[in-house]
Amino acid sequence: MALPKTPALTVDCVICDAQGRVLLIRRKNEPFKGAFALPGGFVDLGETVEAGCRREVREETGLEVRDLRLIGVYSDPARDPRGHTVSAAFLAKLPAAANPTAGDDAASAEWVGDWRAHPLAFDHAQILEDAEKILHAGAGA
Amino acid sequence: MALPKTPALTVDCVICDAQGRVLLIRRKNEPFKGAFALPGGFVDLGETVEAGCRREVREETGLEVRDLRLIGVYSDPARDPRGHTVSAAFLAKLPAAANPTAGDDAASAEWVGDWRAHPLAFDHAQILEDAEKILHAGAGA
Numbered sequence: 001m002a003l004p005k006t007p008a009l010t011v012d013c014v015i016c017d018a019q020g021r022v023l024l025i026r027r028k029n030e031p032f033k034g035a036f037a038l039p040g041g042f043v044d045l046g047e048t049v050e051a052g053c054r055r056e057v058r059e060e061t062g063l064e065v066r067d068l069r070l071i072g073v074y075s076d077p078a079r080d081p082r083g084h085t086v087s088a089a090f091l092a093k094l095p096a097a098a099n100p101t102a103g104d105d106a107a108s109a110e111w112v113g114d115w116r117a118h119p120l121a122f123d124h125a126q127i128l129e130d131a132e133k134i135l136h137a138g139a140g141a
Numbered sequence: 142m143a144l145p146k147t148p149a150l151t152v153d154c155v156i157c158d159a160q161g162r163v164l165l166i167r168r169k170n171e172p173f174k175g176a177f178a179l180p181g182g183f184v185d186l187g188e189t190v191e192a193g194c195r196r197e198v199r200e201e202t203g204l205e206v207r208d209l210r211l212i213g214v215y216s217d218p219a220r221d222p223r224g225h226t227v228s229a230a231f232l233a234k235l236p237a238a239a240n241p242t243a244g245d246d247a248a249s250a251e252w253v254g255d256w257r258a259h260p261l262a263f264d265h266a267q268i269l270e271d272a273e274k275i276l277h278a279g280a281g282a
Binding site for chain 1: 144145146147148149150151183184185186187188189190191211213214216217218223224225226227229
């Protein structure tokens with residue numbers, strides 16, 4: 001039985017250190033070539049979204065993330081100029097000493113203190129805003 | 142630019158009334174024909190997951206759900222015998238007076254008091270367990 005055609009499934013990962021910096025990549029390819037973005041990419045057939053998220057982070061930053069917390073599902077049909085993609089976005093924490101090494105689709109990978117100072121690819125600024133709400137809710141509880 | 146092939150995207154909806162009953166359908170088609178299931182289905186290209194969830198609930202139960210709360214993303218490659226599907230599952234509330242009318246893929250639609258007494262399609266028992274955790278966390282807060 002063939003499955004119907006649906007939006008393409010992606011994952012994105014907000015990785016924070018204890019100082020509130022986030023790990024961003026610079027995109028090597030279009031769309032948004034050269035812009036900062038969250039590590040992430042397309043989910044492979046046969047892998048869970050969590051496994052896809054860990055794989056993409058590993059490929060683009062060389063780092064391993066463990067506990068993933070779901071931030072949300074981002075599905076605006078206009079969010080990706082290539083076509084309709086839907087992203088499951090996760091939150092992870094790493095120590096500030098974690099030293100990224102850019103790979104795969106990432107031209108660079110670095111800890112960024114003030115992500116609001118930069119234009120971000122896709123709807124990644126919205127994902128980061130939502131991640132901060134979760135972090136702040138946790139800190140205030 | 143063609144997008145890569147990824148798992149097919151679906152939505153499922155846990156709809157509760159104030160008495161803790163849940164709105165389930167009986168599946169008209171395989172897989173799990175005749176079993177109870179959450180209302181849901183495949184996301185169309187060009188619609189958000191929230192719009193897809195409301196549409197599937199409308200088609201299968203005749204009811205309109207408004208506020209949707211994300212329960213989780215379910216992506217085990219073995220969760221659907223047709224192939225790899227990934228479901229964004231949402232929680233909604235309706236008054237007990239809401240009277241469902243089965244349609245589309247649903248042979249029936251009814252409020253069920255003890256869903257644990259029935260075998261459920263796919264991983265819908267797990268989704269219901271997770272929804273109850275959210276509901277109980279909210280009640281205890």
